[in-house]
Amino acid sequence: MTKGELSNHIALVTGATGGIGTAICHILASHGCSVSMHYNSDQGAAFKLLWDLKQDYEAEFGSKFCVYKADLADYDQVRDLHTHTIETIGPPTILINNAGTTGSHHFPSTIEEIPIEEFERTWRINCGSAYLLTQLCMPAMEGEGWGRVVFISSVAGFTGGLMGPHYASSKSALHGLVHWTANAYANKGVTVNGVAPALIERTKMLPEQSMELTKRIPMGRLGTPEEVAETVFWMLKTAFVTNKIIGVDGGLFPQ
Template sequence: MPAGIPHLNDRIALVTGASRGIGRAIALALAGAGAALAVNYRQREAEAAHVVAQIESAGGRAIAVRADVSAADEVAHMIDEVEKRLGVIDVLVNNAGTGTVCDIDALTEAEFDRTLAVNLKSAFLCTQAVLPGMRARRWGRIVNLSSAAARGGGLVGVHYNASKAGVEGLTRGYAARVARDGITVNAVAPGPIDTEMAAPLKASNVAERLPVGRLGEADEVAQAVLMVTGNAFVTGQTIAVNGGVNFI
């Protein structure tokens, strides 16, 4: 296996929101490192099945598992299904998210609550669900997807800023408490990435304002996830993948 890619043979990984975009790239990257993959989706069943097919065609193991990860009962059912079909979860990537562009004058309480539930509460629910098994085995890797908006003004809205800043706080809090159990918890914070969710950013020509002069690629985010997954001495950190839009 090439240098810099972790050896994840016999490891089970769950990636939430993995049917498309960054989540899909992360799932494929982890599978390429040897992990068996649980590909979580909420609505896009056909796209999740396609990710599974890609992994299987390359000789890997994968399943698609539907769940709204902002709902505790659905998370519990998802974890149970993954453990029955693949095994206990060693690597959790909390990628599921939402980012509806909304100015402060139009932002509603319902949209604020929904954004925090999908982007932040889901990471809490999934982490709580997998920690007992990781602690028992004294090995685990948890990676939370943050955003450049966690530490900047951002382009989506204050609801998104708040949710992603919360993700980084959650990351540091867990990291401090489970490191002695052999578990690392890190965040990866993408800037503008060329995915379906980035359509509003393309319309505003944000790429021209980045130091690198282009949007990032989903595979570049996946590379950062692989890096922290393979390093047992990096924990509680936020890895910026943002083309120089800010410096953490």
């Protein structure tokens, strides 16, 4: 895929103001894609990203950009996000389900520590909203005979991780969703894949370097949001790759 080859496509990216989401938006825009960017609370970061993309790519490619605030635990707001995207820049043919939450209880040692209310809210944000957006976006992709859906999961979906059962189960559920949806739409020009990062710097989970964590990684360093974004872009441009979940973790966990 060459520079500007995404000029005819529209992407919807959830969680656009986090480190990984912002990097994904930049790599999409740098290849001519119009981008609808979701955020939950960081309005300043959202409008800075909007300004940066407009300044850097709008004139070069004629791309369109918009931002929209939504609480993804509220399915009516998820529907409003999709509607706003269509009304502002058009129907997405690329969907990046990136937004997620770890909840408010981290590193529990027993299952009793996670109330069912937090379990359900975590699931709604991490999995339910991604399911609903995929459901809403799929008809336009089918109509075009071309579509790309990428779920940003976590290595916790493979291993259970440390954040808790609410987080791990919501991320592993995305893996099952990738497999079913990829199989259902493989002959319709739509690919569906997942990326499972771990220990990525400049994110809300790891805003700063941690030497203790770095020592655990075979490569001897943390990953970058740009490396996750490059993996996502490879999935977008490679039509023969579907039904895959790729770990981006410096060799930490074999899959």
